[in-house]
Amino acid sequence: MSFLNSILSAPTQVQNSQDAIVSGGGLSHNGKFSYGYASSxxxxxxxxxxxDTRIDGVNGEIVGLFGVFDGHGGARAAEYVKKNLFSNLISHPKFISDTKSAISDAYNHTDSEFLKSENNQNKDAGSTASTAILVGDRLLVANVGDSRAVICRGGNAIAVSRDHKPDQTDERQRIEEAGGFVMWAGTWRVGGVLAVSRAFGDRLLKQYVVADPEIQEEKVDKSLEFLILASDGLWDVVSNEEAVTMIKPIEDAEESAKRLMQEAYGRGSADNITCVVVRFLTHHGTSTHSSSGGNNGTAHGTSGGNHGPSHGNSGGSHGPSHGTSGGNHGPSHGTSGGNHGTSHGSSGGNLGPSHGSSGVSHGTSHGNSGGIHGPSHGSSGGNHVTSSHGSSGGNHGPSSHGSSGGGNKNLPNAGYK
Structure with a gap:
């Protein structure tokens, strides 16, 4: 088998043909931000x-972690990164004291561990990663590949990540200095094969296709309105400015993510489409921008309170409840006492696979949907409150459910030296 065929022949994960969107979201307990996701x-x-969407506690700090991972050559790499990257990050001994270095280490550590887990030498798989880490009033965006992050600040669309393409001058120079080459094969590709110049996995091209993230830090203040993370299934057909303008009037983060996904589909996007939207609700301060690549800089951050998100109808002081959308659905009711909430995430019509998780520190999660359902894939870690699952009409496949982050905890260092 040739080098080219050994990469392109890797099997993909085929799902049920009745595929449509899967969506959900939540609200932070202190009311500072909400988040939503939609994937198809x-x-x-x-x-x-x-x-992956999580709210977790680390050494007394409440952190938000959000990510989009777009696989190629199969789903293995993207699924592995989704399950392991954030766990590796929050267990890093310098996660709070030197967050940028911790992010860079976690990206490379996760990449190395994935490559070790690949046993079949005839297969190769890779993944992008666009992630956003909220620690106090700091937002750190890290990426490899072409899943993009865009913020709305003061009404303006600002890209806070750079698509890693082989034809970019610095990327091409790095690849060629490492002994590789870039050539045109429908688009510019590393070794004539891969259309991104940085990624997780891609063992056969690893010398040239690195997992070193570029990291940009933003101040969370009153001018920062929302963040969009999305795979290229959105960005191939929707510009940064169009995406921001489209969802600016939509206050609900889940509805915003669904709107973007539906627009991309309607415009003929030929790829999988995944969008995560984080809305910043109450902030003070001034705007600052700084960026770095690799192991650069020291970031110190604090966040107040030992709070997890509160979702839905519940006793105590809680945020809003998210209802159902699409299809014929019955009501979803969830109540809880104390400082806990209920999260209502739903999707209607004919539903396909959901790859991902949304995490909360406290509360009960109820999801309902109508129509025909396929499998839902998620992850969980730490000490979590139980996630209970609502009802759905029609024919159902197996369902595995997302993650909820525990309270403050001291975590092992996941193999970091």
Whole structure:
């Protein structure tokens, strides 16, 4: 088997043909931000997009972690990164004291561990990663590949990540200095094969296709309105400015993510489509921008309170409840006492696979949907409050459910030296 065929022949994960969006979201307990996600295979028969949304506690700090992971050559790499990257990050001994270095280490550590887990030498898989880490009033965005992050600040669309493409001058120089080459094969590709110049996995191209993230830090203040993370299934057909303008009037983060996904599908996107939206609700201060690549800089951050998110209808002081959308659904009711909430995430119509998780520190999660359902894939870690699951009409496949982050905890260092 040739070098080219050994990469392109890797099997993809084929899902049920009745695929449509899967969505959900939540609200932070202190009311400072909300988040929502929407994901669909789009016009493809396979699903290689994954996402992760978590709120967790680390050494007394409440942190938000959001990510979109777009696989290629199969779903293995994207699924592995989704399950392991954030766990590796929050267990890093310098996560709070030197967050940028911790992010860079976690990216490379996760990449190395994935490559070790790949046993079949005839297969190769890789993944992008666009992630956002909220620690106090600091937002750190890190990426490899072409899943993009865009913020709305003061009404303006600002890209806070750079698509890693082989034809970029600095990327091409780095690849060629490492002994590789870039050539045109429908688009510019590393070794004539891969259309991104940085990624997780891609063992056969690892010397040239690195997992070193570029990291940009933003101040969370009153001018920062929202963040969009999305796979190229959105960005191939929707510009940064169009995406921001489209969802600016939509206050609900889940509805915002669904709106973007639906627009991309309607414009003929040929790829899987996954969108995560984080809305910043109450902030003070001034705007600052700084960026770095690799192991650069020291970031110190604090966040107040030992709070997790509160979702839905519940006793005590809680945020709003998220209802159902699409299809014929019955009501979803969830109540809880104390400082806990209920999260209502739903999707209607014919539903396909959901790859990802949404995490909360406290509360009960109820999801309901109507129509025909496929499998839902998620992850969980730490000491968590139980996630209970609502009802759905129609025919159902197996369902595994997302993650909820525990309270403050001291975590092992996941193998860091």
């Amino acid at each position: 295979p789009g016009k493809r028969s396979s699903m290689e997009d994954f996402y």
